[in-house]
Amino acid sequence: MSNEINPPPFRIGQGYDVHALVADRKLILGGVHIPFAKGLLGHSDADALLHAITDAILGGAGLNDIGQLFPDTDPQYQGMDSRILLRSALQKVQAAGFQVGNIDATIICQQPKLATYLPEMIGHIAADLAVTPSHINLKAKTNESLGHLGRGEGIAVHAVALLYKPS
Numbered sequence: 001m002s003n004e005i006n007p008p009p010f011r012i013g014q015g016y017d018v019h020a021l022v023a024d025r026k027l028i029l030g031g032v033h034i035p036f037a038k039g040l041l042g043h044s045d046a047d048a049l050l051h052a053i054t055d056a057i058l059g060g061a062g063l064n065d066i067g068q069l070f071p072d073t074d075p076q077y078q079g080m081d082s083r084i085l086l087r088s089a090l091q092k093v094q095a096a097g098f099q100v101g102n103i104d105a106t107i108i109c110q111q112p113k114l115a116t117y118l119p120e121m122i123g124h125i126a127a128d129l130a131v132t133p134s135h136i137n138l139k140a141k142t143n144e145s146l147g148h149l150g151r152g153e154g155i156a157v158h159a160v161a162l163l164y165k166p167s
C-alpha cells in the first residue's frame, strides 16, 4: 500500500542551532538563566537549546523552520522569550495533527558546566511541549577545546524529536 494513502503514524525531526557567546548578554538555555560572564547573541533571547528543539518539532511535521515562522527581521521578536516561540510552534505542529513523543538534545558548551541546570530546563521544555519530563532528555558536552566551540566562542545544540499522530 502506498505511503501517501496510508502514511506511517510516526515522524522524526532534527534541529540544530548555534549562537555566539558575547559579553553583556544573559546566558539563557532551556528558559533557565545561567550565571556566566557571557551570554548568547541573537535577535530573541538567543536560547539555542529551545531553537534547536523548535526546529526539530517543526521539521518532523514538515513545517519549515523557526526563522521562516519567526523572522529575525521582525521587531516583535526582539528580546523574545524563546519559550513563547516553542509553544507557538507546538500549536502549529498540533494543528497539523501531530503530538510530541520524545525529544533528545545535546548542548555543545565548553563552559560553563550545565549538568546541574538540566533538570530545570527539562521541566520547562516538558511543560511547553505538554509532555511529562520523562519524554525529554538533555545532554551537555564540551567540544574538548577544539575549534570555535572549544574556544568558547559560542554554544551549539543538536536536537531530534519523535512526533506521532494519535489514533
Ligand SMILES: Nc1ccn([C@@H]2O[C@H](COP(=O)(O)O)[C@@H](O)[C@H]2O)c(=O)n1
Pocket (backbone or CB within 6 Å): 109, 110, 111, 112, 113, 114, 115, 116, 140, 141, 142, 143, 144
Ligand atoms: N558544558 C558542560 C559540558 C559537560 N558537562 C558534563 O561533563 C561531562 C563530560 O563532558 P565531556 O565533554 O568532557 O565529555 C558530560 O557528560 C556532562 O555530564 C556539563 O555538565 N556541562
Ligand SMILES: C[C@@]1(CO)OP(=O)(O)OP(=O)(O)OC[C@H]1O
Pocket (backbone or CB within 6 Å): 017, 018, 041, 042, 043, 044, 045, 046, 047, 051, 066, 067, 068, 070, 071, 072, 073, 077, 078, 080
Ligand atoms: C528566533 C529568531 C527570531 O527572533 O531569532 P534569533 O534569536 O536570532 O535566533 P535564530 O536561531 O537565528 O532563529 C530564528 C529567529 O528568526
